[in-house]
Amino acid sequence: MLSKEDNRRLAQLERQLQRDDPEFCARMGGGNFSVSAxxxxxxxxxxxxxxxxxxxxxxxxxxxxxxxxxxxxxxxxxxxxxxxxxxxxxxx
Missing domain, CATH: 4.10.860 (DNA Excision Repair, Uvrb; Chain A)
Structure with a gap:
């Protein structure tokens, strides 16, 4: 189980990755993104x-x-x- 700080950092990394490379995130299926794979x-x-x-x-x-x-x-x-x-x- 992650601490609150670890959860916050992980969420920050996920948001940054989504901003930097949304196509990669869509291909990996890491969530419901607006860009279709x-x-x-x-x-x-x-x-x-x-x-x-x-x-x-x-x-x-x-x-x-x-x-x-x-x-x-x-x-x-x-x-x-x-x-x-x-x-x-x-x-x-």
Missing amino acids: TGRPPLPLFVVAAVLAVASLVCVLVGWLIAGLLVAAWSIVTAIAAGFRWRNTRRI
Whole structure:
């Protein structure tokens, strides 16, 4: 177990490393940083959002209104998550 001074120094070193080399920190997976390690858009999330949107339409057309609304909400949340990840990959 580290002392308070050791914890403070370690946190200071982590912040300095994040400032000096954020790409290295992202590659090492040391936390949730705004720079993506791959730089690619999150295409699987967009595909999942599209499939969920179609599934919600099918549910509504079949007559399952509550299920259709739940799947539509799930689709919207997935699309928003994909949008946030895409925005973060474009900052590189």
